[in-house]
Amino acid sequence: MLRVRDLAVGYPTSGPVLHAVTLTLTLPGPGLHAIIGPNGAGKTTLLHTLAGQLRPASGSIHLDGQDVTGWHPTTAARAGVALAPQGRRLWKSLTVGEHFATVRTTVRDDDRWSVEALLEMFPALAARLGHRADQLSGGEQQMLTIARALHTAPRLLLADEPTEGLAPALAAHIMTVLTDLPARGVTVVVALPHAAGAARAATVHLLTAGRLRESADTADTVTDTLRRHLTLTDAEPTEPAP
Known part of the structure; x- marks a missing residue:
């Protein structure tokens, strides 16, 4: 069980970002948990x-x-918490294969998260093992960012806007992978700017201006709330990356 109570977080140069956030998630859960909110809501701050x-x-x-x-x-990673950050944060000069080599699994002899298993999960990377990240x-x-995090054999994966800027088909594939992870014993907390991306979430939590405004057990029940509190729609980004 992950319990967050009255969490307040800020930065020295910009002041408070999160205000008394309280959240309870079951590990492993029945599906992924979505944190929905606009840019600046505090989603990244919460996951970090x-x-x-x-x-x-x-x-x-x-x-x-x-x-x-x-x-x-380091303690968080050893406890099985992995972060797939927004913006990917890859090493440009390292190859796909070398990125896998930079992380260490928290569970020995777990074939679920071997490089071979992850390449089956993300087939597009199989032909790119020798290519640098900037290629x-x-x-x-984005696939490499998630695969690298999964290579640590986490029990909790924190995915920060994993479909940002992606073509709809690829975004759907990534959400399918994330939705399937709880069946492998991994709880997923995913930060999203749009309600549509959370259609298959087990729970949905609305974060605005650093405060948790509402929680629901399906994405549908939070859609009207999003429209009341925000100027967001269900539309996905219109400028996809290949």
């Missing part, structure tokens, strides 16, 4: 705090009953 990349000013985070508030990113398309870079 859960991954140990940011320290909260107040509040608490408990994982399976253990207080992990403010834990180090990949935007879609291939």
Whole structure:
């Protein structure tokens, strides 16, 4: 169980971003959990705090009953928490194969997250193992970002806007992969700017201006709330990457 209570997080140069966010998620859950909100809502800040990349000013985070508030990113990774960040954050000079070699699995002899298994999950990467990250398309870079995170054999995957700027078919493939992960024992928390991307989410949580406004157990029940609180629509981005 992941429990977040009254979480407040900010930055020295810009002040508070998250305000008293409280959230409870079951690990592993019946499906992925979607955090929906516009740019600047605090989605990235929330995911980075859960991954140990940011320290909260107040509040608490408990994982399976253990207080992990403010834990180090390495400690989070060893506990099975993996972050697939927005913007991909790949090393331009490293090949696809070398990116896999930079991470260490938290579970030995787990073939579910071997390089071979991940290439089956993302076939487009199989022919690109020797290519550098800066030679990949935007879609291939996003696949590598998720595959690299999964190579650590996580039990909790934090995916920050994984379909951003992607063609609809590729975005749908990535969401299918994420939706299927709970069946493999991985809980997924995905940050999305659009309600449509959360159509297959088990739970949906609306985050605006750093506050958790509403939670629902289906994406449909939050669509009207999105339109009341935000100027967002269900439309996906109109400028896809190949």
